[in-house]
Amino acid sequence: MAVYTEVSEQEARSLMRALGLGEMTSLKACAGGIENTNYFASTELSGQTHDFVLTLFERLTFEQLPFYLRLMKHLALRGVAVPEPHANASGELVFEVNGKPAAVVDKLRGKSELNPTEVHCAQVGAALAHMHLAGRDFELAQPNLHGLSWCNVMVPVVLPHLTDSQKALIQGELAYQNSIATRPDYTALPRGPIHADLFRDNVMFDTRNGQPHLSGFFDFYFAGVDTYAFDLAVCLNDWCIDPETGVHHAQRAHALIAAYNVVRPLQEAERALLPAMLRAGALRFWVSRLRDLYLPRPASVLQAHDPDHFERVLRERTRHAMNVEQMAGAA
Ligand SMILES: Nc1ncnc2c1ncn2[C@@H]1O[C@H](COP(=O)(O)OP(=O)(O)O)[C@@H](O)[C@H]1O
Numbered sequence: 001m002a003v004y005t006e007v008s009e010q011e012a013r014s015l016m017r018a019l020g021l022g023e024m025t026s027l028k029a030c031a032g033g034i035e036n037t038n039y040f041a042s043t044e045l046s047g048q049t050h051d052f053v054l055t056l057f058e059r060l061t062f063e064q065l066p067f068y069l070r071l072m073k074h075l076a077l078r079g080v081a082v083p084e085p086h087a088n089a090s091g092e093l094v095f096e097v098n099g100k101p102a103a104v105v106d107k108l109r110g111k112s113e114l115n116p117t118e119v120h121c122a123q124v125g126a127a128l129a130h131m132h133l134a135g136r137d138f139e140l141a142q143p144n145l146h147g148l149s150w151c152n153v154m155v156p157v158v159l160p161h162l163t164d165s166q167k168a169l170i171q172g173e174l175a176y177q178n179s180i181a182t183r184p185d186y187t188a189l190p191r192g193p194i195h196a197d198l199f200r201d202n203v204m205f206d207t208r209n210g211q212p213h214l215s216g217f218f219d220f221y222f223a224g225v226d227t228y229a230f231d232l233a234v235c236l237n238d239w240c241i242d243p244e245t246g247v248h249h250a251q252r253a254h255a256l257i258a259a260y261n262v263v264r265p266l267q268e269a270e271r272a273l274l275p276a277m278l279r280a281g282a283l284r285f286w287v288s289r290l291r292d293l294y295l296p297r298p299a300s301v302l303q304a305h306d307p308d309h310f311e312r313v314l315r316e317r318t319r320h321a322m323n324v325e326q327m328a329g330a331a
């Protein structure tokens with residue numbers, strides 16, 4: 001369970017009252033997650049129960065948070081299935097709890113699907129495309145803080161912990177991504193606010209008419225302005241990969257890309273650069289997992305994700321540089 005900062009019932013109750021969300025009836029520390037402290041809080045308001053998530057941000061600052069929370073609000077108000085953040089009487093979305101910035105958002109129904117089928121992947125592709133379209137008129141801009149510049153800073157930090165073979169892979173990939181970043185076709189790619197971490201554990205599904213139904217996606221705290229193709233690649237690297245081997249899953253990729261394409265048709269340059277973005281996504285998460293493993297922060301309990309997985313994904317993505325058609329089977 002990732003609880004870095006304890007919150008008392010009294011503190012949570014006062015916050016819920018201040019936000020006009022009713023009288024708190026339960027508060028539970030939330031298992032899962034590695035980045036922030038999360039609690040589930042239920043309240044009663046006008047005889048009805050409401051469920052919220054109280055997040056204390058362990059890494060992000062008061063200055064950085066309005067971008068994420070206002071983006072979530074912006075998307076929620078445009079019908080994208082994301083948790084809506086709640087404001088106080090002054091319209092603020094970020095509060096102070098135990099010296100940490102904090103926010104309260106709606107709790108999504110359902111649970112995450114760790115063994116997705118094509119049905120789940122198609123809904124994720126469509127939801128991501130809806131988010132990209134709905135985010136186009138979002139007024140704030142912040143770069144992806146875990147993009148290539150960050151990789152350039154972090155790779156030298158994790159390098160001393162790697163084997164010679166890993167060093168060669170990570171440095172070679174960084175050089176490749178730096179060369180891609182200077183290309184005119186890359187700089188012209190469509191971009192806007194992206195989720196940048198839309199993994200299986202950040203999407204909830206419930207059941208409607210006996211079928212899986214995406215109830216929403218959350219954890220926007222890696223969001224930033226970057227290319228839509230990178231966001232798509234991050235998804236494909238998680239939803240359409242065998243978790244044991246890192247091997248690409250063509251049917252699921254076809255479902256995800258096809259559904260994305262229906263909502264927001266991919267441009268030719270996005271299709272052409274998707275293989276490079278798949279490598280960029282694998283590099284980014286390999287680096288962050290290496291950092292979490294070798295430079296951990298103090299926590300009550302910490303579950304670091306396995307960096308070797310993304311090393312395998314990166315090796316697979318460099319070995320088999322498929323174009324979109326090959327990637328998606330018969331797309
Ligand atoms: N809005 C939400 N609705 C429902 N569950 C949520 C929501 N936000 C977080 N959770 C739950 O909390 C867990 C940890 O959240 P996450 O944002 O992944 O944490 P971290 O940022 O610490 O990695 C998730 O796996 C999920 O079960």
Ligand SMILES: N[C@@H](CCOP(=O)(O)O)C(=O)O
Nearest residue numbers: 033034035197199219285305
């Ligand atoms: N999705 C990332 C880790 C980010 O953690 P999250 O719990 O906030 O999604 C990874 O798998 O490395």
